[in-house]
Amino acid sequence: METEGVGRMEAEGNGRGYLAERGWRSWAFTLDHKRIGAMYLWTTTVFFLIGGVFALLLRLELLSPQAHYFSNHTYNIFFTLHGSMMIFLFIIPAIPSGLGNFFIPLHLGARDVAFPRLNLASYWVFAAGFLVIIGSLVAPMDTGWTFYTPYSAKTGAAVTTLSLGVFLIGMSSILTGLNFIVTIHKMRAPGMTWHRMPLFLWAMYATSIIQVIATPVVGVTFLLLAAERVLGVGFFDPAKGGDPVLFQHFFWFYSHPVVYVMILPAMGIVSEVIPVFSRKPIFGYKAIAYSSLAIAFMGFLVWGHHMFTSGMSPLANAIFSFLTFFVAVPTAVKVFNWIATLYRGSITFESPMLYALTFIFLFIVGGLTGPFLGAMATNVQLHDTYFVVAHFHYTMMGGTVMGFFAGLHYWFPKMTGKMLNEKVARIAWALVFVGFNVTFFTMFIAGTRGMPRRYAEYLPKFHTENVISTIGSAVLALGILVMCWNFLQGLRKGAPAPSDPWRALTLEWRTASPPDVENFHEIPRVADWPYGYGTPKA
Amino acid sequence: MSHGSTGSRRTYFAVFAALLLLTVVTVLVSYVDLGLLNVVVALLIASVKASLVALFFMHLKGENRLVWGFALVPIFFLALILLGTLTDTMLR
Numbered sequence: 140m141e142t143e144g145v146g147r148m149e150a151e152g153n154g155r156g157y158l159a160e161r162g163w164r165s166w167a168f169t170l171d172h173k174r175i176g177a178m179y180l181w182t183t184t185v186f187f188l189i190g191g192v193f194a195l196l197l198r199l200e201l202l203s204p205q206a207h208y209f210s211n212h213t214y215n216i217f218f219t220l221h222g223s224m225m226i227f228l229f230i231i232p233a234i235p236s237g238l239g240n241f242f243i244p245l246h247l248g249a250r251d252v253a254f255p256r257l258n259l260a261s262y263w264v265f266a267a268g269f270l271v272i273i274g275s276l277v278a279p280m281d282t283g284w285t286f287y288t289p290y291s292a293k294t295g296a297a298v299t300t301l302s303l304g305v306f307l308i309g310m311s312s313i314l315t316g317l318n319f320i321v322t323i324h325k326m327r328a329p330g331m332t333w334h335r336m337p338l339f340l341w342a343m344y345a346t347s348i349i350q351v352i353a354t355p356v357v358g359v360t361f362l363l364l365a366a367e368r369v370l371g372v373g374f375f376d377p378a379k380g381g382d383p384v385l386f387q388h389f390f391w392f393y394s395h396p397v398v399y400v401m402i403l404p405a406m407g408i409v410s411e412v413i414p415v416f417s418r419k420p421i422f423g424y425k426a427i428a429y430s431s432l433a434i435a436f437m438g439f440l441v442w443g444h445h446m447f448t449s450g451m452s453p454l455a456n457a458i459f460s461f462l463t464f465f466v467a468v469p470t471a472v473k474v475f476n477w478i479a480t481l482y483r484g485s486i487t488f489e490s491p492m493l494y495a496l497t498f499i500f501l502f503i504v505g506g507l508t509g510p511f512l513g514a515m516a517t518n519v520q521l522h523d524t525y526f527v528v529a530h531f532h533y534t535m536m537g538g539t540v541m542g543f544f545a546g547l548h549y550w551f552p553k554m555t556g557k558m559l560n561e562k563v564a565r566i567a568w569a570l571v572f573v574g575f576n577v578t579f580f581t582m583f584i585a586g587t588r589g590m591p592r593r594y595a596e597y598l599p600k601f602h603t604e605n606v607i608s609t610i611g612s613a614v615l616a617l618g619i620l621v622m623c624w625n626f627l628q629g630l631r632k633g634a635p636a637p638s639d640p641w642r643a644l645t646l647e648w649r650t651a652s653p654p655d656v657e658n659f660h661e662i663p664r665v666a667d668w669p670y671g672y673g674t675p676k677a
Numbered sequence: 678m679s680h681g682s683t684g685s686r687r688t689y690f691a692v693f694a695a696l697l698l699l700t701v702v703t704v705l706v707s708y709v710d711l712g713l714l715n716v717v718v719a720l721l722i723a724s725v726k727a728s729l730v731a732l733f734f735m736h737l738k739g740e741n742r743l744v745w746g747f748a749l750v751p752i753f754f755l756a757l758i759l760l761g762t763l764t765d766t767m768l769r
């Protein structure tokens with residue numbers, strides 16, 4: 140990228156940059172996208188850790204075939220809280236609203252997002268949402284994160300309150316998506332054409348479109364559910380002319396596309412990290428860019444694959460199964476291009492790269508187990524077994540969360556102005572990698588042997604798998620703790636970060652670490668794509 | 678921005694009157710039993726009203742192609758959710 144004055148920037152770095160102002164007001168009322176992004180990151184990470192504690196409790200209970208430590212009903216509450224927190228309060232907002240907020244304007248060479256006030260509003264709507272969700276703990280939810288009727292219409296748990304909370308979270312998600320769409324259209328630095336944008340931006344653009352189009356549907360669905368519970372309207376109650384499967388249609392019309400809200404931003408991060416640590420230009424730039432849009436679009440065509448056993452019409456079953464196989468195509472396009480980028484590169488294994496490669500590996504496992512669930516015949520066997528639990532943890536945790544970790548390690552120097560201890564980061568990575576696979580691969584085995592999900596008790600023949608899985612979860616948790624400790628240590632006493640520690644070419648590395656409030660002293664001019672690695676430029 | 682052409686006060690009042698009129702029509706039609714067509718008619722009238730609001734009150738009429746694109750694309754997704762759901766519920 141054509142930029143002068145890198146040396147000058149470097150000399151100026153390592154003040155406190157955007158972090159200079161102190162006091163709670165400087166955060167609560169900030170319009171700075173970087174601070175708003177940071178607030179999202181802190182908040183979502185806290186919910187990730189709480190959700191993780193619930194996960195460990197689930198694993199603890201599953202150590203023995205009988206319900207041992209707490210009751211069946213408590214178990215139901217715990218997996219519901221684990222699932223809903225991980226989905227609504229962590230994985231959906233973490234990368235887009237956290238890292239996206241922080242880095243979209245920096246990637247664009249802009250001073251902020253298009254609507255800074257709306258951005259702040261989205262955070263506070265989010266905060267209102269999680270407060271309402273915490274309020275719903277007076278009668279904790281026990282429906283699973285999917286809220287399926289008819290049970291959700293009847294249970295005494297605080298479904299209405301929780302729905303309202305999720306409604307607010309969804310609204311915040313829409314505001315963020317809208318903001319990003321306008322920002323990417325309108326705020327690109329001079330010279331930054333669409334095809335010179337970093338691939339993270341393409342991914343975030345596709346993500347935002349899904350957020351804006353799909354989220355209103357789930358918002359309205361939860362309002363309908365609330366109307367059914369509070370006013371007794373029979374949208375989903377067959378006795379009143381309603382249809383419980385209709386709820387599933389509406390729910391999955393949102394919730395399938397939203398798995399791409401989770402995964403696309405992580406794919407964007409991987410597309411940034413892989414070329415930097417291979418010192419090679421990204422292979423297939425346009426293919427990766429447009430496959431993001433293709434994924435966003437095709438994600439809307441396949442929601443029925445969650446409902447093969449719900450009594451849908453045979454024609455609908457066949458159509459949804461048929462279409463499901465096509466979503467694999469644009470995803471595979473990305474994977475092949477990443478691998479082609481790695482091919483004959485000068486690869487180094489710094490922590491961001493370790494997590495990015497882990498993403499590719501685990502996501503391939505998660506992705507390739509998808510078609511077994513998308514094919515009707517095998518779905519009937521595997522539906523609602525631990526095979527599904529393993530599949531979606533490989534995609535969501537093995538995929539998205541690893542991509543998120545890659546992003547955190549990659550951008551930590553930029554966000555904080557401090558370097559991380561690389562050695563500790565690699566130890567944490569090793570624990571996470573081993574722990575993850577031990578925890579979740581065993582679930583594939585238990586699942587194919589027929590162990591159903593969402594039960595505190597199981598047949599003794601699944602005992603071995605479950606013991607192994609619980610041991611794995613302890614290793615995984617240890618790895619995550621070490622990683623968090625490393626972040627805190629880095630924040631406190633990390634060595635000062637140069638402006639471009641990884642010799643990367645995207646624009647965020649052309650300004651100080653941490654960046655100033657206005658990001659750039661002068662808006663950069665862009666004359667090239669940002670992937671000229673291994674060429675004389677970098 | 679190019680809002681000038683739609684901005685006159687008279688147009689706004691005319692649109693407002695049209696919206697009121699259509700509301701009255703909706704109410705009246707609901708008293709006539711058309712079977713399944715009742716829903717169709719109600720949705721049609723509602724769509725016309727929404728279009729009027731978008732075109733005039735929200736100034737879509739004078740907007741550029743990009744904004745039109747963003748306004749029209751979601752209709753496709755609406756059609757999609759209807760189509761997908763009806764393929765199930767009508768053929769079950």
Ligand code: HEM
Pocket residue numbers: 191194195197198218219221222223225226229230282283284285528532535536540578592593594595612615616
């Ligand atoms: C520490 C790592 C984790 C462990 C040990 C873990 C463990 C589990 C287990 C055992 C279940 C199945 C409960 C049952 O069906 O009886 C479950 C469900 C679930 N997990 Fe995790 N999990 C972890 C991380 C995550 C992450 C990072 C996410 C998403 C970002 C996630 C999302 C979910 C969801 C959506 C469910 C389904 C809940 C439901 O059935 O309603 N988990 N998890």
Ligand SMILES: [Cu+2]
Pocket residue numbers: 394395398441442444445
């Ligand atoms: Cu799906």
